[in-house]
Amino acid sequence: RKEVEQDPGPFNVPEGATVAFNCTYSNSASQSFFWYRQDCRKEPKLLMSVYSSGNEDGRFTAQLNRASQYISLLIRDSKLSDSATYLCVVNMGNTDKLIFGTGTRLQVFP
Amino acid sequence: DVKVTQSSRYLVKRTGEKVFLECVQDMDHENMFWYRQDPGLGLRLIYFSYDVKMKEKGDIPEGYSVSREKKERFSLILESASTNQTSMYLCASSFARGYNSPLHFGNGTRLTVT
Numbered sequence: 394r395k396e397v398e399q400d401p402g403p404f405n406v407p408e409g410a411t412v413a414f415n416c417t418y419s420n421s422a423s424q425s426f427f428w429y430r431q432d433c434r435k436e437p438k439l440l441m442s443v444y445s446s447g448n449e450d451g452r453f454t455a456q457l458n459r460a461s462q463y464i465s466l467l468i469r470d471s472k473l474s475d476s477a478t479y480l481c482v483v484n485m486g487n488t489d490k491l492i493f494g495t496g497t498r499l500q501v502f503p
Numbered sequence: 504d505v506k507v508t509q510s511s512r513y514l515v516k517r518t519g520e521k522v523f524l525e526c527v528q529d530m531d532h533e534n535m536f537w538y539r540q541d542p543g544l545g546l547r548l549i550y551f552s553y554d555v556k557m558k559e560k561g562d563i564p565e566g567y568s569v570s571r572e573k574k575e576r577f578s579l580i581l582e583s584a585s586t587n588q589t590s591m592y593l594c595a596s597s598f599a600r601g602y603n604s605p606l607h608f609g610n611g612t613r614l615t616v617t
Binding site: 439 | 609
């Protein structure tokens with residue numbers, strides 16, 4: 394089983410839609426969770442950290458489910474500019490080494 | 504805002520050449536990392552450093568070495584470039600060891616080895 398797994402997509406959604414991505418991780422001792430966004434041929438950029446109680450930043454909501462070992466990202470009211478690849482990042486067990494998922498591609502169409 | 508600068512956006516080198524990729528960060532971060540990113544494989548960690556003159560191997564160190572003589576600068580060296588090292592190379596830094604210290608990336612170097 395991969396340490397961090399994501400559905401590669403693509404997710405094709407119309408503007409204004411709500412879309413959710415999940416990411417599963419294999420090590421129950423993991424403590425750090427992040428979502429990054431990566432545009433085509435650009436570097437990954439931090440979108441948000443994921444906290445135990447869940448957190449929201451504008452149209453973006455991140456959740457952590459420790460029992461089932463997954464994190465999720467919900468995007469409400471999708472914009473064309475949300476089109477990108479979303480990377481899930483988790484630390485490896487009791488270390489601070491970060492493991493990246495291979496990403497979920499989102500395409501928002503008019 | 505954190506700035507991580509990689510010296511080149513695009514590089515073309517020949518097989519067997521020694522290649523230097525330079526990375527500088529301006530936020531006094533302790534940790535620096537080198538990743539490569541390939542389609543379908545995601546980001547893979549090559550080397551990292553938690554302090555000056557310190558280095559540790561990541562998941563795929565073969566064919567690479569690194570140098571960290573100053574806190575703000577972390578160099579990746581391809582001793583003898585090969586075609587399977589054609590990739591996007593990403594440098595990153597983070598504030599300190601410990602949980603919830605996210606990575607900040609440079610804008611990448613796309614290396615082609617012919």
